[in-house]
Each structure stands twice: as structure tokens, then as C-alpha cells.
Amino acid sequence: MVTPPVIVTRAEPGASETVERLRAMGLTTISSPMLELKSLDLPMPDLSGIYHLVFTSANGVRYFVDAVGGINEQVADLTAWCVGPATTVAAKAAGFQRIVAGDGNADDLSDLILSSDGVEDGFLHIANSAAAGNLVARLTEAGRKARFLALYETVPASGLNEEAKAALVSDAATLILLHSAKAAEAFANLTKGLPMDTNVVVAISEAAAAPLESLNARAVVAAARPNEDALMEAVLQACKGL
Numbered sequence: 061m062v063t064p065p066v067i068v069t070r071a072e073p074g075a076s077e078t079v080e081r082l083r084a085m086g087l088t089t090i091s092s093p094m095l096e097l098k099s100l101d102l103p104m105p106d107l108s109g110i111y112h113l114v115f116t117s118a119n120g121v122r123y124f125v126d127a128v129g130g131i132n133e134q135v136a137d138l139t140a141w142c143v144g145p146a147t148t149v150a151a152k153a154a155g156f157q158r159i160v161a162g163d164g165n166a167d168d169l170s171d172l173i174l175s176s177d178g179v180e181d182g183f184l185h186i187a188n189s190a191a192a193g194n195l196v197a198r199l200t201e202a203g204r205k206a207r208f209l210a211l212y213e214t215v216p217a218s219g220l221n222e223e224a225k226a227a228l229v230s231d232a233a234t235l236i237l238l239h240s241a242k243a244a245e246a247f248a249n250l251t252k253g254l255p256m257d258t259n260v261v262v263a264i265s266e267a268a269a270a271p272l273e274s275l276n277a278r279a280v281v282a283a284a285r286p287n288e289d290a291l292m293e294a295v296l297q298a299c300k301g302l
Contacts, residue, residue, distance in 0.1 A: 062302040071095040092224035094246035111182040118150035123211040131155035144287040181205040216246035244271040
């Protein structure tokens with residue numbers, strides 16, 4: 061099996077976690093995050109009438125816990141709905157006791173909430189500023205009381221690092237690992253004009269890969285499920301195809 065270098069475009073702190081996992085698989089990594097996370101300067105979150113916290117990323121968990129100063133008695137009584145395994149791990153590590161674990165994307169999580177019996181109202185979706193929209197809209201359209209809270213924003217990177225550039229323009233194959241459509245958009249903007257015909261895109265979902273369709277990469281491999289475990293399987297699949 062060919063083991064090309066893997067450019068990790070994920071924002072920190074997740075990038076370091078992904079790099080560690082890839083290295084444990086025997087792969088060479090190049091970390092070049094396409095997004096930077098920045099906290100929004102906001103007052104203490106208003107949790108009045110809230111009984112459920114909805115997290116669509118591990119970063120949402122981290123920023124929420126920071127915003128409330130840790131898992132206090134009030135927060136400990138809330139149910140944390142988590143979009144997938146990585147978010148669930150983050151919620152457990154933070155100290156949440158009531159956790160409902162999903163295994164998909166935000167739409168799958170809203171379906172899980174709506175299909176659960178005996179769940180009282182009062183949902184707060186915590187995410188980055190660009191994530192407001194469908195999840196809360198779907199809950200409210202179904203008659204649930206829900207609102208959105210952005211605690212951080214994602215800012216596109218100003219450039220690729222030199223090691224990543226060198227790998228992309230070499231004659232050898234390089235894997236480009238994408239965790240979100242927004243990271244893919246930033247990558248596409250920063251690599252205009254670079255040859256991509258030897259490189260392979262490996263994305264956490266088809267939606268995450270979509271912004272790179274015009275780059276004419278050698279191949280595009282999307283994970284079977286939008287989570288880190290499936291993404292690692294997609295990396296192995298991409299390597300076997302080289």
C-alpha cells in the first residue's frame with residue numbers, strides 16, 4: 061500500500077488530534093489548518109428555559125464549557141445531544157453526565173431529537189457563527205422551543221505553509237484531508253493555479269468535498285459516515301487506490 065503524505069487542514073485543537081491518529085497509522089502528516097477558531101466576546105450564556113444542549117462539534121463543547129466556567133450544578137442537569145463520536149468524547153471529557161450520542165450530521169441529530177419520546181422542550185444549539193440555521197429551524201418547525209448561540213467564529217487561513225505547498229506541487233501523490241466545507245473553500249481559494257492532478261481529496265462528507273470539484277484532483281474519496289473513524293477508513297481506502 062502506498063503511503064503518501066497527508067495534509068491536515070483541520071483547525072486546532074482538532075488538527076493535532078488528527079495528526080496523532082494518522083501518525084499512529086504509519087502515515088506522514090503535514091499540518092496546515094485552513095481555519096482558525098476565535099472566541100466571540102459575549103456575556104455568560106442565558107440558560108433560562110434550557111434543558112438540552114445541542115452540540116454539532118467538539119469545539120462547541122469546549123467553547124461552551126469555557127463560557128460557563130466549567131460544569132456547574134445547573135449545567136450538569138442539562139442533556140447534551142452530540143452529533144457524533146468525537147463530540148460525544150468531548151462532552152464526556154468535559155464532565156457532562158446526561159449525553160445522547162448521535163452518529164451522523166446535524167440533520168441526523170435533529171431527526172434523533174424529534175424522534176425521541178418524552179423529551180421536554182428547551183433546546184440550545186451551540187456552534188460557530190456560520191452554523192446558525194437548519195437544525196434550530198427544523199426543531200422550531202416541528203413545534204419545539206429552540207434557539208441558537210454562537211460562541212466562536214471560524215476565520216479562513218491567510219495561506220498554506222511551505223511544506224504543504226511543496227507537497228502539492230511535487231510529482232508524487234499527496235492526500236488532502238478535509239473536515240468541513242468551509243475548510244475546503246479556504247483551501248480552494250489558496251490553491252488556485254496549483255497543479256492538483258496527482259493529489260487526492262479525502263473528505264469527511266460529500267458536502268465537505270464539494271468546494272474542490274473544480275480543482276480537478278486525481279480522485280475524491282468521501283467518508284461513509286461524517287465522523288473521524290470513517291474518515292480514517294477513507295484515508296486507507298485512498299492509499300490503497302494509489
